[in-house]
Amino acid sequence: MSDKKRVEGYRQQSGKLHFPRPGSGGSLGTSKPRDEEAIAASKATEGHRHDELITGSTIGKPTGLVDSRWKVTGQAQYGDDIRLPGELIGRIVRSTRHYARILSIDASAAMELPGVVAIATGEDAPARFGVLPVTKDEHAMAV
Amino acid sequence: MLPGAGKEAWQANVNGEAHEHLVDSNAILLDVLRDQAGTLGVKRGCDMGTCGCCAVLIDGEPKLSCLCLAKEAEGTDITTGEGLADGHHLHPIQQCFAEAGGSQCGFCTPGFLIVCSAFMEENPEPTRDEIKCAIEGNLCRCTGYQQIVDSVRAASDILTSGEPTENPTSAKSDPDPSLSNGGD
Numbered sequence: 001m002s003d004k005k006r007v008e009g010y011r012q013q014s015g016k017l018h019f020p021r022p023g024s025g026g027s028l029g030t031s032k033p034r035d036e037e038a039i040a041a042s043k044a045t046e047g048h049r050h051d052e053l054i055t056g057s058t059i060g061k062p063t064g065l066v067d068s069r070w071k072v073t074g075q076a077q078y079g080d081d082i083r084l085p086g087e088l089i090g091r092i093v094r095s096t097r098h099y100a101r102i103l104s105i106d107a108s109a110a111m112e113l114p115g116v117v118a119i120a121t122g123e124d125a126p127a128r129f130g131v132l133p134v135t136k137d138e139h140a141m142a143v
Numbered sequence: 144m145l146p147g148a149g150k151e152a153w154q155a156n157v158n159g160e161a162h163e164h165l166v167d168s169n170a171i172l173l174d175v176l177r178d179q180a181g182t183l184g185v186k187r188g189c190d191m192g193t194c195g196c197c198a199v200l201i202d203g204e205p206k207l208s209c210l211c212l213a214k215e216a217e218g219t220d221i222t223t224g225e226g227l228a229d230g231h232h233l234h235p236i237q238q239c240f241a242e243a244g245g246s247q248c249g250f251c252t253p254g255f256l257i258v259c260s261a262f263m264e265e266n267p268e269p270t271r272d273e274i275k276c277a278i279e280g281n282l283c284r285c286t287g288y289q290q291i292v293d294s295v296r297a298a299s300d301i302l303t304s305g306e307p308t309e310n311p312t313s314a315k316s317d318p319d320p321s322l323s324n325g326g327d
Contacts, residue, residue: 068241071249072233074184074224078250081183 088117153213157182158226172216173197173208176223184224184253188282195281198254199223205261224253227260235301236260236294245294247285254281259295267303271296 070076093110095102107119122128122141130136153170154163157180164179176185176199185208188196192210199208200222208216227234236259239245246252255278262269262277269277274295275288283291 062242062244064242064244065246067249068246069233071246071252072224072237072240072256073228074182074253076249077183078186080187 151214153217155216155218156220158221158223166213168214170213171209172199172211172213175213176208176221182223182225186250186253188251188254193282194251194254195258196251196254198257198281200257200261203261203264205258222257224256227256234260236263236298239294239298239301240291243294243297244287244290247283247287247290251281251283251285255283255291259291259298263295263299263302268299269295 065071067076105121105123107121110116111119120141122139125131125140127140129139131138131140148167148169150165151168152163153166153175154161156162157176162180164175166175166179173185173187173190176182177187185199186196187209188194190197190209192207195207197207197209198205200206200220201211201216202219203222206216227237233241234256236256240252240256245255258278258281259274262274266273266277271292274292278288278291278295
């Protein structure tokens with residue numbers, strides 16, 4: 001390829017840029033074409049041909065996910081599948097009344113249950129109102 | 144879980160292995176399989192029988208393990224997603240799900256595999272509509288139903304003819320057939 005065909009810069013007008021023939025190995029002279037026979041066949045035809053037909057490469061062909069074998073055999077690990085030693089299980093307790101105003105929360109009885117390690121209410125949150133920049137009008141938990 | 148549930152011995156064949164565990168008498172089969180039998184391929188999706196992610200084969204019948212007491216499955220043969228493959232050889236439906244993009248995030252895949260494998264046992268050559276009816280109890284929130292139906296079709300071709308089709312996806316599911324048939 002002669003240097004006259006190469007257009008410098010990226011703001012070219014459409015139609016002025018020289019594209020190499022598909023399958024020829026790209027515009028660099030150092031890269032090697034992949035499939036000599038297919039390239040000869042592509043030169044014999046006019047117009048656009050799909051890359052798959054020309055180069056015989058993986059372009060245009062369906063390919064399975066790299067982790068599809070794990071997923072179809074149940075080996076893929078999701079958040080609920082990860083088990084660590086000594087992990088604690090959290091549970092959310094919601095109000096039993098709709099549209100009720102919470103005046104106070106007495107968690108002392110729950111704390112005395114066997115196996116309960118900690119209880120967090122909205123009073124433990126450092127910022128009770130406007131937790132995230134996108135949720136400035138929401139409480140973290142019931143206060 | 145109600146307090147005071149007594150522990151009882153529970154035994155079943157899970158994926159061909161004899162399992163015996165001490166479980167609560169009101170334990171759900173899903174909890175037993177995940178926490179005690181260790182088959183984490185059974186997914187907990189909705190925990191109320193809507194999504195079908197927790198489907199297992201109990202004596203060859205697909206059942207939702209989140210709606211099944213462990214007691215009901217006592218002494219049965221349970222097959223989960225891990226048990227479908229024969230050693231290192233994947234079940235044809237697993238092969239086709241992997242190659243044809245039937246699993247995207249893969250969370251619903253074990254449930255789909257169980258349901259589809261049981262469905263193809265009774266209907267080896269299903270049509271697309273029959274496949275859609277068979278998988279209506281399973282939800283895929285990646286919404287990859289098109290590829291799932293393609294996978295089942297390809298798997299039924301393997302099961303009936305013994306040979307895989309050349310290209311499990313593009314010929315049937317390509318919206319523009321001229322793209323895939325443009326060559327010589």
